Amino acid sequence: MDTTSLITYRQARQALGLSPRVLNWRVARADVQVYVDGRDRRRRLLDARDLPKLVLIEPVAKRRGDSAD
Numbered sequence: 001m002d003t004t005s006l007i008t009y010r011q012a013r014q015a016l017g018l019s020p021r022v023l024n025w026r027v028a029r030a031d032v033q034v035y036v037d038g039r040d041r042r043r044r045l046l047d048a049r050d051l052p053k054l055v056l057i058e059p060v061a062k063r064r065g066d067s068a069d
Helices: 009-016 020-029 048-055
Strands: 006-008 034-036 044-047
Touching: 006 009, 009 020, 009 044, 009 048, 020 048, 044 048
Parallel strands: none
Antiparallel strands: 006 044, 034 044
C-alpha cells in the first residue's frame, strides 16, 4: 500500500466541495476503502485516487410515464 496518496476527510471535503454528511454517505455508497491513521486512531483517511469515484455522474432510473427529453 502506497501511503503517500492518503488524505484526510477534511482534505477530501475541500477538494470535492462536499459537506461531512454527504462525504460520509458517498464513501459508504461507493464502497471506498477507509484507512485509520497510525498516529491518531480516531482520524480516518482516504486514498486520493478514489476521489473521482465519489463524484461520478450516475443515471437516474426512469419512472414509468416519464417523457423523454
